[in-house]
Every structure is written in structure tokens, then in C-alpha cells.
Amino acid sequence: MDEVISVRVESLTKSFNRGSEKIEVLEELTLNVVSGEFLALMGPSGSGKTTLLNIIAGLDIPSSGSVTVGKNIISSMSETKLASWRTRHVGFVFQFYHLLPVLTAYENVELPLLLLPMTKAQRKIQVMNVLDLVGLTSRIKHLPGQLSGGQQQRVGIARAIVTDPDLIVADEPTGDLDSKSADEILELMTILQKTLGKTIIMVTHDPRAASKAQRILHLEKGKLVKDSRNFSYVSGNVAN
Amino acid sequence: MDLYSTLAVSLISVVLLTILLALVGKVPINYSIRNLIVRWPISLMTALAFTMVIGVLIVMLAFVNGMYKLTESSGHPENVIILSDGATDEIFSNLGYRDVSEVEFNPGVVRDASGKPLASWETYVIVNQPIPIHVRKGERKRRFVQVRGILDPEISGKVHHIALKSGSWFSTGDTGGGVREVMLTEAEKEPRKINATEAVLGQGIAKEIGPDYNKPILEVGDVFNMGDKYWVVAGIMDSGGSTFDSEIWAKWKTVAERFGKETYTTLVISTTNQQTASATAIDLVKNFKKAALQAIVETEYYDKLNNTNKQFLIAILFVAAVVAIGGVFGIMNTMFAAISQRSKDIGVLRIIGFAPWQILVSFFLEAIILSFFGGILGCIVGSFADGFTASSIMSSGAGGGKNILLRLTVDMKLIFSGILFAVAMGMVGGLLPAFSAMRIKPLDSLR
């Protein structure tokens, strides 16, 4: 099978100035992520994993180095371009779901589609599809406040995949959930990767979550310290 | 383009602009509306602040509007009003009959069926009338009554387009004309027969004097005292909406003798149309040699009297502008708070791919929606003023002036202005917070 590189990170450096002190968050980091790969980023807090994730997702700008996602060199794109690129190519899953509290589950999922040239009917098909995938078709009219944490996160995932992006980034997607809900969410992520072929990059410090990934990267003080295959990863389709 | 269409076009443009912004902004308008509903107490109070500002603006403008309407319906474009040269007001005018009698034979003057020229000879006086103790309020012990001595009431009625609502015109015969024998019943006195002068009253003044005699309004046959003389109501003029509503008309000779003004103050002539009127006016000023006159087309004359309105209008606009600052800052507070409360929402929208300007548009629209509803409510509140009568004064600003009764008028012009003004306040107040929303960094807000 040809390995298509989905994300290419080359000698990426990110530093902040805190007062007179210069803090290196990421140092000369190089990394390739193959298309369709499920990657877990692990490391202690302050290791730079979230920063790396944000840069890959086009939310943060590197101090030096380049980041290529698909065919786009996103490290050199303008903010406006990045915004529309994100809509089509990246889906986000957050630890605290970040749904808009006044919008229903359906409307939350529909939100990214509003930025694309689609008719209302087309949007509806797509939204219902992904809500069906995450198993929430019965809750479309509920507001986030009326859903459980696990359900909210499923809406979050539905919103992340509704534009059919190649890349899904998730920052501690199970960090705020009880273990049963967390398992359901991880199950869902696995489905996304295996059946829909999404590339997933997930930041976590939960080893159980990481165990679902194909490949695990360990970061410490802005450097890649370990890049390992996950041997407990089961290839092929998820057994139902 | 007149004011009305300008306002309509502006309002339509604002609505279109809003719709356009909503379309290109892409953030669902429901998002804004539901957020307004979620924090309804604050939204409601902000909208009500707008309601107050717009409400009071509408009431004030209704007053001025009423004054303009009044002057519009008092003057007729085919009439020419003639005063003596230099008189800044009718009250200061002196026209000797012998000096100006030839004016009515000017070829421009229309004649009625019997061949009489439509020229209204008038002497205008303002009479000081004591107010009986039981209707006095505060320190005011007298009122000014505007009395017009009229040579031929039928002709004057035609010239001014005034018909009688009830009763008849006063009679004008040389001997005994304009006087009627009536029974006078006064408190604590035996009823007795007296001779009273016939007078025709505008409805406004009839209502004003009525309470003196414990009546809501004077009616035909009622007797009242003015200038130490008894007058009997011969008729009531159908004068609503004109300055004549506040006037008493009576036989010229009686008025002239009673109030010591033996010359005419005013001559109004009717011509066929506006062109003839202005041509006649120019002709009289230039070519009339016997006396120095000022001759003005009646509509222009009343337009000059609008000076007071203009003063009021300027004062109102000043007050509105200052009060608007209050409204603007109120909505700024609300919007800044809304934004700081929803910085996470903004972060998510940005991460999903909404551009900063789309965030700006969304919050800008929220401010517009809020102000729009406050404004509509204000227009509704202000509309209650419609139809009330109010007294005012109308003058050219050079002394004199007329006391008038006007009808507060709220029309679409005012409603449009009110809504536009509200939306403008919303836009001004919403823009700065919307800019601050646009500058929110998505990552910072979600941290």
C-alpha cells in the first residue's frame, strides 16, 4: 500500500518571549504523519504537545520551520486563507466540547457547512449523516445544556467531521468524560479512522486513550523523545 | 427627492444592508437572536433605553410636525396676504382703507358669482381677557384671545376656505348689524335682556373659553364677555387644523371701534392659481404707489412663521443627539458584556473557519437587532401622542406671533425617522464592541 504523507512537519521551532526570557516550546521538530494514520501525542504538561497540535491545525504560527498538510504549506498561509482552509480540511475535537450553548445539536453541527457553498437541503443530508454516525439522530433539537458530557462530545465529533476533512485533531477528547463515555468516544474515533480513512492526531495523557492509536509520539521539553508503533493496535475494521 | 422618499429609501437600504450582512456573515442570525433571548433581562433593559429615547423623540417631532401641518393648511397658494410695509407681524400692520382699496380691483383678483372681488378685509387684534377665578391655574389671570374684525364674512370664508360647522355668519348691516338681543343669565343676578355682538368662533377658542361658563365648549347662542362687552356665538367655524381655529371673527366695525384700531391690518386676496398669486404679489410691491405694502403669497407667509418650528426642531435635534449618546453607551455596555461572556463561542467559530469580519458582522447585527426592536417599541410608545392637541406659538422670530392649537401628528415619516435613528444608535454603539469581538484570539479564548 502506498503511503501518502498527510502531515509533514520540518524542523519546526516555536518559541515565546516571556519577559526577557525566551522559552523554546518546540525545538527543531521533524515529523511525518501518513494519511489515514491514528496518532497519539503524549507527554507531560508543558512538553509542547498542544502547541504542536495547534500549529498542525493552522491555529498557531511557527517561529521557524514548515508545516505541510496535504498539498498546502500551511505555515506560510495568511490568517484568512487558513480560516477557510481549516473549514474544509481540519476537524476539531476539544476537551470541553465547546458547543455554542444557544444552538441545538443540529445547528452546532451545521455551523461549518454554512461557510461552504451548499444549499439548505444539501446541508441537511450531510448533518443527518454525521449525526447518524455518532448515534444522535434522536437528539437533534436538544441544546448542549440538555445533553450529557458524552453526548456533547459526540456532537463535537459530528461537527468536526461534517465537512469531511482529511485531518481530525483532538485535544484531550476524553479528558472531561467518565470512563464509559470515554470508551464510546474512542470507539467512535477508531471508526472514523478505519472506516472513513481519516487521519487523526490526538493529544492525550491518558494511556488508555493512547492505546487506541496506531502510533504514539512522546514529547518532552519541545523535543520528540520517542516514536513508537502501538502493538496493541488492531488493524482492520472494527468488529461490531 | 422629498423627505418622505429619502427616509423610505434610507430605511429600505438599512434593511437591505442588514439582510446582506446576515447573508455574507454566515453566522446564523438565530445565534444572535437566541443569545439576546437567553440574557433577556439585560436585552430588555437595553432595548427599553432605546424605547425611551425614540419614544420621546417621536413625541417631540410629532409636536413640530403638527406645527408644520398647521401652517400648511392655513395658507393657500393662490392667496396673497397684504400687510403694511415694515410690519413684522399682522398685529403691527396698518392699512388705511382709502390707501389700499384699489388693491382689490387688481386684475389678478378672482370674483365670486355676484361679481364681488374675493378680497378679505381684516383687522387683527389680540385681546386680553380676564379668566374667571374658578378656571385659573397658577398665576395666570388673563388669556390672549385673537380677534379678527371682518368686513364681509362670506367673502372672507371663501378666501380662507372656511365653512361654518354650525350656526351662521354674523350679520353686517350698517344699522344694528352684528348685534343680537339675548337673554343673559348670570350668577346671582336676575336674567335680563341685553344686546350682544355676534361672533363666529374657531373650535379651539370655543373649547378654551367654554370652561369659563362651565361648559366643555361654547355653542351657538352662548354669551361670553370679552373686552368689557357681551358677545354671542353666532356660528362655529370648521377651522380644525388651521390657525383660524384659535380665532374669533366679528363684524369689522365693532372690533375696530371697541379696540381702537380703526385701520385694517390685513388684506387677503384670492387669485386663480399660484402663478397669478406670485405675479400679483410682485406687481403690488413694485407698482402700487398709494402706500408702501408688503404682498406675499400666503403659503410663503406661513412658511416664514415656521421660524419657531425651526427653532424647536434645532432644539429637538440637539436634545436627541445628546440623549442618543446615552443610548449608544448603553448598548456598548451590553455588547461588550455579551462579547466577553461569549469569547469561547467566538473562539470556536474562528477555529471552525469563520473569518474575523464574519464575527464582527454577527455582533454588529446583534446590536442592530436589539436597537431595531427598541426603536419599534419606541415608535409605538411615541405614537400614542398622535391626535393630542397642544397649544404653541408660531412666529417669524421678529416679534409678534400667533397662539395656535396644533394636533400632534405621528406619520410614517416620523416612524421611519425613529427606526432609522434607533438603528443608527445601534450601529454606532455596536461597531466598537464588534471590532473588539473580531480581535479575540481563538486560542486565548479557549484556554
Add this chain to the structure above:
Amino acid sequence: MNKFEKYVLDILDDPVSLGAVVVGMIIILGMVIFASSYWFYFRLMFLNLRRNIIRTALTSVASIVLVFVVTLVWTILWFLNLVTSEKAKDFKAIVTERWQIPSQMPYAYEASLAEGSPANEGDYKIDKNKDAMTWQFYGATIDPEKKTRDNIIFFFCMEPMKMTKMMDGMEEYSATQIADLEKLCDEMVKDKRKIIVGKERLEAINKKIGERIKLTSLNFKGIDLEVEIIGSFPEGRYNQSAILNRDYLNDSMDAYNRQNPNSRHPMTNKSLNLVWIRVPDKEVFQKVENQITSSASFTTPAVKVETASSGISTFLDAYRDLLWGLRFILAPFILATMALIIAVAISISVRERRKEIAVMKVLGFTPAQVLFLVLGEAIMIGAFSGLFSSFGTTMFINNVVGGIKFPIAFFPVFLIPLDAIWWGPAIGIGTALAGSFLPSLSACRVKVSEVFARIS
């Protein structure tokens, strides 16, 4: 006596003002005592207001501009109320034609009217050199070809020396301004052709002090005068006025009538417009009124005597609905707007601080203390913005703008009374209380359990 001394004396004279000052002092004293024993609360309120500078500033500025408008409106109402309330002592009576306006009486009435028309033994005689003044109105243009509003001057013709002694509003001027005016009056007495013209009128006719002008009369046809402008009034209500020595007008009338013995001037018996007389009390007023109205000398036309306040009331009647609107619609609506804006600001801050309020309750603050804190914040904004606004408005309008230029009847401009400085904080505190009542109630009803339940 300077303005301030005069103001203090005015307050001491008037029981209502004196009461207001005493109550104000007690409130301030109370606040100081309270502040010193509960300093902590004040500090907390102040810190909370400082926390969101933008909101505090927006609310303050909104309050400041609204108090500004209310101060202007109330000034007009206050002044008109003042001039129309009957005074008991040392007031003016106005003698005018009985049945119509404009009042036009023969100048021959002057001699007797100015003395109050004493006819019999025991009648009250007014000192006409001190307590009487005549008014004759002479309107003229400086450009007879083009009579526009900008080249017309409207003169009050009087005895120059009566100006500072009898005219209204002289108390608004300082002692030096009065002295300067009196010097000008002296000159006018010496040379009857000299005139004083208000600043704005001078500007309108585009003439300067020292210039000589030719007047073509509008109401005294043919009585055209030549005058020299020697000065102006101090900034204020006489900016549009002009004063002419009455002798000049009357002498010119006499000369005209001597030259045209067969056609006397039509204004001959109509040249006296008003006579003002000052009476010490109501009793004398009644007496003088009787003397004048029962006199057979004043029949064609008949005359009437009324107090200045009653006369002004009659003129103001045309404005009654307008003034009613100012008092009962404009001012209340603006106050309501202000209360709403304060309410919005306080509601927002209570909403944002629910957690803090819950913590305070955990620490042992009672609901009443929380209520007090929130109300206190609102009152602080209201009181300070109000004081700042009314003080600033008074100074700015009186000293820079030269009064509120909203002509009503014959009052072209209104000066804000010093009392207005109290209005601001009063309005501020009142609207702040009204506006923060509900939000502060909701603040003291914050339930600790609910707030913490939501957080965890």
C-alpha cells in the same frame, strides 16, 4: 457683594433652600461617618468599579450627558417657575393697556402712572425717580432697502439711569459690570443719541462699538434717528437687546408733530408701551392698582395693573403644553433612560460576579450586605457622574456658552442657577437607586449551592 455672597444670602433668605442645604449637609456628614467606619465597603465598591473601566466609563459618560440635558430642561422650568411665582415683597407691577396687546398708551399717561396715580389725600405715591420705569418699543432697520432680520434693531426706550435700577437680570452681573453699565448710562443721559446694543445683535448688524448708524423706523414711520453705539451689555440675556434714551424718541415725535400740525404722527397717542412700578408689598400693590384703575384719566384706552409674575404667566400660556411636555415627558423619559442604562451596567456586573457573590456569602456576608454593596456601586457612579455633570454644565453653559439659548416668550437665554449643582447628584443617586434596585435584589438572592453546583 460678589455672586457667591449673594447666593449665600439668597439661601439664608429662603426656608426651602436653607432646608435643602441643611439636609444636604446631614447626608454628607452621614456619608463621611459611614465611610470612616465602613471603609472596607467603599474600597470594595471602588475596586469593583475599577475592575471594568470601560463599563464604568461608558455608564458614567452616559449619565453625564443625560444629566446635562435634564439640567438644561430643569433650568428653563425653574426659571419660568421663578418669574411666575408671586412675590410677597418688593416686587414689580406692570401697567399696560387693558384690553389688548401690544399695549399702546398715550405718552401723556406717563407722568401720572409712574407715580401710581395718587389723586387723593392718603394715596400712595411712588417715587418715580427710583421705583418707576417706562418702556417704549422702537423698531428700526439700518438698511431700509432690504429689511431682513439681520439688519433690524429693536430698541427699549427708557430713562437710561433706570436700566441698572429696574431691569430684570441685573443681579446676574458682577459689581464691576454694573459699574461699567452705569458709566454708559451716564453718557446716554448726557447725549441722548448714544445707544447700547447687545453683543449678538451687534454682530448680526455687523457694526462695532463707536460706529454711528442711521435708523429707519419700522413702527414709528418717519421718525428716523441717528445714533452712536457706545457699548454693549455683559454676556447674557440682553445679547439681542438695544437701549435708547426715551427723550430722543419723544423729542423727535414732538418735532414731527410741530412740523406737521395738520397730520399728527399716527403713533402720537400710542407710543407708551409699559410702565413698571416697584411696590414694597401686596397691600401697596392693591392700593396702587385701585388708584390707577379707578382714575378717570386712563379711559381711552383703559389700563390694567398686574404683577410681573401674573403678566408673564399670561404670555407663557402659549407655551403651556410645550412646558408641560418638557416637565412631564422629556425629563422623565431621560431619567428613565438613565436608570435603564445604570440598570444594564449593574445587571451585567452582577451576572458576571455570581461566583464571587456566592463566595462572599460563604464567608459570612449577609444578603443585606450584598444588596448594599451592589446599590452602593450604582450610587457611586450616579452621584459622581451627576455632580460632575451638573457642575460642569453650570460652569460651561453659564461662562462659556453664555446661557441656554432657547427663546421662550421674551426670555432669550437662560442661565443655570447655582442650585443646579445639587440637582446632578440628586438625579444621579435617584436614578441609580431606581436602576440598581432589581439587579441588586437578584444579587442578594444568589444561592450558594446553585452557583457552585454549576461550576463543579
